[in-house]
Amino acid sequence: MEKKEQLYEGKAKKVYATENPDYVIVSYKDDATAFNGQKKGTIVGKGVINNKMSNYMMQMLEKKGIPTHFVEQLSDRETVVKKVQIVPLEVIIRNVAAGSFSKRYGVAEGTKLAEPTIEFSYKCDELNDPLINNYHVFALNLATKEEVATITNMAFAINEAMKEFFKELKIDLIDFKLEFGRFHDQIVLADEISPDTCRFWEADTWDTTKHVSLDKDRFRRDLGGVEDAYAEIFKRLGIK
Numbered sequence: 071m072e073k074k075e076q077l078y079e080g081k082a083k084k085v086y087a088t089e090n091p092d093y094v095i096v097s098y099k100d101d102a103t104a105f106n107g108q109k110k111g112t113i114v115g116k117g118v119i120n121n122k123m124s125n126y127m128m129q130m131l132e133k134k135g136i137p138t139h140f141v142e143q144l145s146d147r148e149t150v151v152k153k154v155q156i157v158p159l160e161v162i163i164r165n166v167a168a169g170s171f172s173k174r175y176g177v178a179e180g181t182k183l184a185e186p187t188i189e190f191s192y193k194c195d196e197l198n199d200p201l202i203n204n205y206h207v208f209a210l211n212l213a214t215k216e217e218v219a220t221i222t223n224m225a226f227a228i229n230e231a232m233k234e235f236f237k238e239l240k241i242d243l244i245d246f247k248l249e250f251g252r253f254h255d256q257i258v259l260a261d262e263i264s265p266d267t268c269r270f271w272e273a274d275t276w277d278t279t280k281h282v283s284l285d286k287d288r289f290r291r292d293l294g295g296v297e298d299a300y301a302e303i304f305k306r307l308g309i310k
């Protein structure tokens with residue numbers, strides 16, 4: 071599959087057309103941003119890790135019956151994916167309180183939630199991705215009721231599969247963000263699953279001690295050891 075013109079450049083990826091109108095090529099960068107692009111940096115090697123890890127996760131989820139955009143990995147940084155129309159929602163699943171949830175509701179980070187939660191943010195950089203509820207989604211025609219139901223069911227199913235998967239690697243899945251796309255009237259999982267988009271805590275340490283983050287919080291919060299955290303996740307996954 072050959073790369074044609076660049077269609078889009080985001081904060082962490084570039085997207086190129088291919089000769090097939092149904093497919094695009096994504097190319098993962100080492101660029102890192104936080105707080106809607108206010109904080110900028112580089113995480114050396116991140117593009118390679120996120121590309122390979124995301125592909126690995128998507129293939130794992132496909133085996134569990136979740137349709138995804140994944141088609142074929144081309145190289146260390148490049149992958150062919152289905153050309154989807156992104157549903158403009160960031161879908162966040164949480165198992166343990168952290169980040170904006172802890173701030174918003176005054177719950178200490180590391181508090182286990184009575185059950186997993188879902189929330190949607192409206193994907194709009196100018197508005198800083200505001201939290202949005204289902205009725206607002208319908209009122210603004212961002213997605214249909216059927217699509218939101220499908221996305222919700224898929225997101226919780228993905229959470230169950232990922233929680234179990236990471237537990238084996240001695241990692242607790244605290245929360246994560248998903249994006250979905252429309253591909254020929256089917257909703258498929260799109261974007262990426264990586265330490266940029268998930269909170270991974272070293273398992274079984276944070277009941278008694280401060281948690282150890284193996285994710286982008288090390289960059290967001292200036293904790294140091296950013297590259298090492300990404301490399302550690304990658305190593306545990308055992309991806310070549």
Ligand code: TMP
Nearest residue numbers: 168169170171245246247266267268269
């Ligand atoms: P939050 O606690 O800051 O709302 O983040 C929840 C999860 O979503 C966390 O795993 C990080 C991820 N996330 C993204 O992938 N992109 C974003 O722009 C934000 C704000 C969070």
Ligand code: ASP
Nearest residue numbers: 081103104105106107108
């Ligand atoms: N998507 C956010 C930004 O670009 C980064 C994050 O906090 O994950 O600033």
